Amino acid sequence: MIEIVELSDKTITLDRNEFLKVKGGIDTNLYFVESGSLRIFVLDDYEEQTIRFGYKNNLIVSLDSFLTEKPSDLFIQAIKKTVLKVITKQQVNDFLKCEKNSNLWTTILENLVIQQMEREIDILTNxxxxxxxxxxxxxxxxxxxxxxxxxxxxxxxxxxxLSRLKKS
Known part of the structure; x- marks a missing residue:
């Protein structure tokens, strides 16, 4: 993952509650969280449904928009002041021209898919x-x-x- 982070030549800072991305926007960047934390959520009948978090040393991305270059229903919001390294899709594409790098990228995507599947199964069955x-x-x-x-x-x-579960 460090190889991908090193592609970044830009850093941005978000204040607490500031949005990195809002519904309907296109975001073809990948972000590495240097400090702070963010959440990815959707609005479901005016209720927020959090689907993912990013915090120090995590990659965060609006994956659907990154891959398709189309608008997404996702919001990405800073939970506290957050510093992000920005990696553009073009930087990723150039990086992937090397087969070794392509294998790393495949591993990252596979891990994202597996994490999401585990979470969906947890929500539905546990x-x-x-x-x-x-x-x-x-x-x-x-x-x-x-x-x-x-x-x-x-x-x-x-x-x-959640509070009750933590105490037990």
Whole structure:
């Protein structure tokens, strides 16, 4: 992953609650989080549904827009002041001309897909307690970086339920 981050020649800073991307926008950049944290969410009948987080040393991307170069329904918002390295799609494409780099990119995409599938299965089949335990196992850093109300939304439970689970 470091090879991809090194492609960046631009850094941006977002203030708390500032949007990196809003619904309907096209974003063909990949971002590396140097500090801070962000959330990716969609609006579902005026209710936000968090689907992913990014925090220090993570890549974050509006993957649908990045791949198709079309508008996306996703919002990306800084949870706290965040510094991002920007990697353009052109920089990624140039990087992928080397087969070794192409294999790295495939691994990154495969990991994203697997993480998303695991999360979908958790949401559809597991109890709130099981979802909490699985996220805690997969991403313990999440609980240091992200406010509990956003984690609760991500896990599809109330903040009260998450608080109760943490205590037990």
């Amino acid at each position: 109890s709130p307690k099981q979802r909490y335990q699985r996220v805690l196992e997969r991403s313990p850093q999440l609980f240091q970086e992200i406010p509990h109300r956003h984690i609760a939304n991500y896990l599809r439970m109330s903040a009260e339920t």
